Amino acid sequence: xxxxxxxxxxxxxxxxxxxxxxxxxxxxxxxxxxxxxxxxxxxxxxxxxxxxxxxxxxxxxxxxxxxxxxxxxxxxxxxxxxxxxxxxxxxxxxxxxxxxxxxxxxxxxxxxxxxxxxxxxxxxxxxxxxxxxxxxxxxxxxxxxxxxxxxxxxxxxxxxxxxxxxxxxxxxxxxxxxxxxxxxxxxxxxxxxxxxxxxxxxxxxxxxxxxxxxxxxxxxxxxxxxxxxxxxxxxxxxxxxxxxxxxxxxxxxxxxxxxxxxxxxxxxxxxxxxxxxxxxxxxxxxxxxxxxxxxxxxxxxxxxxxxxxxxxxxxxxxxxxxxxxxxxxxxxxxxxxxxxxxxxxxxxxxxxxxxxxxxxxxxxxxxxxxxxxxxxxxxxxxxxxxxxxxxxxxxxxx
Numbered sequence: 001x002x003x004x005x006x007x008x009x010x011x012x013x014x015x016x017x018x019x020x021x022x023x024x025x026x027x028x029x030x031x032x033x034x035x036x037x038x039x040x041x042x043x044x045x046x047x048x049x050x051x052x053x054x055x056x057x058x059x060x061x062x063x064x065x066x067x068x069x070x071x072x073x074x075x076x077x078x079x080x081x082x083x084x085x086x087x088x089x090x091x092x093x094x095x096x097x098x099x100x101x102x103x104x105x106x107x108x109x110x111x112x113x114x115x116x117x118x119x120x121x122x123x124x125x126x127x128x129x130x131x132x133x134x135x136x137x138x139x140x141x142x143x144x145x146x147x148x149x150x151x152x153x154x155x156x157x158x159x160x161x162x163x164x165x166x167x168x169x170x171x172x173x174x175x176x177x178x179x180x181x182x183x184x185x186x187x188x189x190x191x192x193x194x195x196x197x198x199x200x201x202x203x204x205x206x207x208x209x210x211x212x213x214x215x216x217x218x219x220x221x222x223x224x225x226x227x228x229x230x231x232x233x234x235x236x237x238x239x240x241x242x243x244x245x246x247x248x249x250x251x252x253x254x255x256x257x258x259x260x261x262x263x264x265x266x267x268x269x270x271x272x273x274x275x276x277x278x279x280x281x282x283x284x285x286x287x288x289x290x291x292x293x294x295x296x297x298x299x300x301x302x303x304x305x306x307x308x309x310x311x312x313x314x315x316x317x318x319x320x321x322x323x324x325x326x327x328x329x330x331x332x333x334x335x336x337x338x339x340x341x342x343x344x345x346x347x348x349x350x351x352x353x354x355x356x357x358x359x360x361x362x363x364x365x366x367x368x369x370x371x372x373x374x375x376x377x378x379x380x381x382x383x384x385x386x387x388x389x390x391x392x393x394x395x396x397x398x
Contacts, residue, residue, distance in 0.1 A: 019052060021229075023046060026054060026229065029225050029228050030228070032224075033070055033225045034071075036224070073218075074231065074232070075187070075188070075222035075223055076188055080136070082132060083133065083134055085103035086105070093119075093131060094130050095128075100130050104132070108132065111136075113133060115191050133191075143163050144163060145162045147161045148160055148220055156208070158211065159207040159219055161204065161206070168202050175199075180197065180198075182196055255312070255316065256319070267282075278323060282322055289390050310380065314385070318387060318391065318394065321390070322393075322397070325358045325395075329358075332350035
């Protein structure tokens with residue numbers, strides 16, 4: 001090793017920990033972006049022997065290109081001051097890195113790195129130019145307190161931002177020191193705007209980048225959900241036809257109806273007239289569940305209820321637990337009648353003695369459903385929601 005040079009080696013265990021944390025952080029960021037887009041019950045999970053891949057399943061998505069771009073975007077937003085060539089107070093972007101280096105006497109300073117910017121050429125083709133920017137970063141996307149789409153004085157779409165107080169102080173000092181100079185805005189290692197600082201900026205501003213309304217909204221969504229710590233590359237991509245999805249849902253609904261009819265027939269045969277009450281209660285239970293699911297968008301802003309296989313599984317389980325409550329009540333009533341009590345007294349005692357058992361069973365299941373919803377992903381949450389609504393409805397109808 002040459003004198004004056006240092007070599008740093010990262011331990012394998014530490015490298016593996018960084019990779020694991022990057023995958024976990026990427027999954028959480030992706031989930032935030034997909035949830036903000038309103039996709040019903042997505043699946044986003046680790047995959048592979050070492051957990052170094054991410055599986056993403058998005059049901060009901062039509063514009064797959066848009067979702068792919070949103071998921072792949074790192075959304076690493078940086079504000080960087082420009083390094084001016086010696087003896088120059090202005091800078092014209094150069095078409096090659098070599099041309100930029102020539103302005104610095106053939107060598108780029110160690111505190112400077114080059115970033116490209118896409119430009120539209122006179123013939124309509126897309127080219128790129130290069131900017132010499134300081135390696136230090138004034139503020140980044142993690143310093144944003146709020147970000148939203150807005151419009152400038154020409155009614156062009158822009159992205160407006162507000163900074164946290166500590167970052168605002170740094171931004172104010174940086175802009176004060178660079179009034180009249182260029183400070184570039186870099187997104188995912190590409191310059192999207194290179195404005196001249198006209199006055200001191202403290203805690204808010206706007207980002208211009210030739211945005212459309214859709215692209216501005218997508219950038220806002222990405223910045224709000226946070227940056228992905230590593231570059232994403234798609235290894236496989238496939239689409240399941242809508243007919244297969246419809247067949248699965250149809251099979252699930254058929255199973256639910258079969259279970260309902262089977263339970264109804266058993267209750268009528270075994271309990272006879274009392275079974276009619278159970279069947280009516282079971283029907284009301286199903287109606288209440290679908291009624292609440294249909295009312296979710298009005299009860300909770302942004303909520304949506306989509307019929308999926310895990311949701312159907314929750315409904316089927318609800319049917320079983322609802323009829324279980326009726327069985328407990330009817331068996332208690334039967335025991336009271338055997339002891340010689342009147343029908344009225346037997347019914348009253350049967351409901352009273354079965355109530356505590358029903359409540360204990362349902363509350364225990366509700367606690368489990370709460371944890372499934374809190375810590376589960378899309379399909380698990382859908383199962384927990386339908387199960388919870390069904391249990392609450394069964395306690396009312398039983």
